[in-house]
Structure formats: structure tokens, C-alpha cells
Amino acid sequence: MKRIEGKLSLNGDEKIAIVSGRFNHIITDRLVEGARDAFIRQGGNEDNLDLVMVPGAFEIPFILDKMLSLKKYDGICCVGAVIRGSTPHFDYVSAEATKGIATMGLKYHTPVSFGVLTTNTIEQAIERAGSKAGNLGFNYMSSLIEMLDLYKKFD
Numbered sequence: 001m002k003r004i005e006g007k008l009s010l011n012g013d014e015k016i017a018i019v020s021g022r023f024n025h026i027i028t029d030r031l032v033e034g035a036r037d038a039f040i041r042q043g044g045n046e047d048n049l050d051l052v053m054v055p056g057a058f059e060i061p062f063i064l065d066k067m068l069s070l071k072k073y074d075g076i077c078c079v080g081a082v083i084r085g086s087t088p089h090f091d092y093v094s095a096e097a098t099k100g101i102a103t104m105g106l107k108y109h110t111p112v113s114f115g116v117l118t119t120n121t122i123e124q125a126i127e128r129a130g131s132k133a134g135n136l137g138f139n140y141m142s143s144l145i146e147m148l149d150l151y152k153k154f155d
């Protein structure tokens, strides 16, 4: 059996973007930090890393469509934080962000990672953004880096 998988390393030439929602920025800023840390520690050149801010998770797929159409990026790490409130808004925003991010990755055959936290409480989000449960931003960028290398194996 030939096992094929992506490596967790960059050669420094890859052009990557992080797209982050500003909504719940005390969480998303930490996720961006974790994603940047993963990019640098796995060999990325910071001159090749862009950070693009959007109002909230709902807007991520729209800018993703525009950015991927330019064919300027090798991969995009999407970051957001959708926290449940007392209305059904959470369900609409999280569903559109999830569906939209996946659709854009498929449309442009480019690695895109899904780093939109969806939690019931702010405490759960804090746990995942640099405290008890680590910083999932690091994991979201690492998944992107692995998929970038895996895509190359099918060029």
C-alpha cells in the first residue's frame, strides 16, 4: 500500500492569507495569533502572509471568492468565532460560513481551512483560543499547511 499524506512544513515560498472575522475579536485576534505562530514555526516567510479582516464570519465566503479568483494565494486560513446567543442568529451565521467556505475551496481547487469556532458560550471560545484547550488557530493553520503539501502531490 502506498500511503500519501501532506507534510507539516513550508519552504517559505508559499503565499498564504488568513481571513478573520472582527466579530468577537477578543477571540478571533487570539486565533489569528495562533495561526501566524503555526505559519512561522512551520517554515513560512512572514512577507508571504497577508491578514484580511472582514466584519463577521458571514462575510468570509464573499471575500474568499474574490481573493481566490485572483489566483494569488496558495491557501487561505479562515478564522471566526460564532457564539450562541438567545436568538437563532447563530444558526444562520454559522451555517452560511461553513457552507460558503467549503464551497469556495471546492470551486477554486485551492486549500482552504475552516477555522470558525462555533460555541455555546464565550467561556468555551476562550478555552479554545489560547487557554485550557490550546489555541485552535494553530491547528487551523497546520491543517492548511498539510493540505497544501497534499495538493502538490496530485499536481
Ligand code: INI
Pocket: 021, 023, 024, 055, 056, 057, 058, 059, 080, 081, 082, 083, 084, 085, 089, 090, 093
Ligand atoms: N458574526 C460572527 O462572526 N460571530 C457571531 O457570533 C455573530 N453573531 O452572533 O451575530 C456574527 N454576526 C455578524 C455576521 O457575521 C455579519 O457580519 C452581519 O450579519 C452583517 O452581514
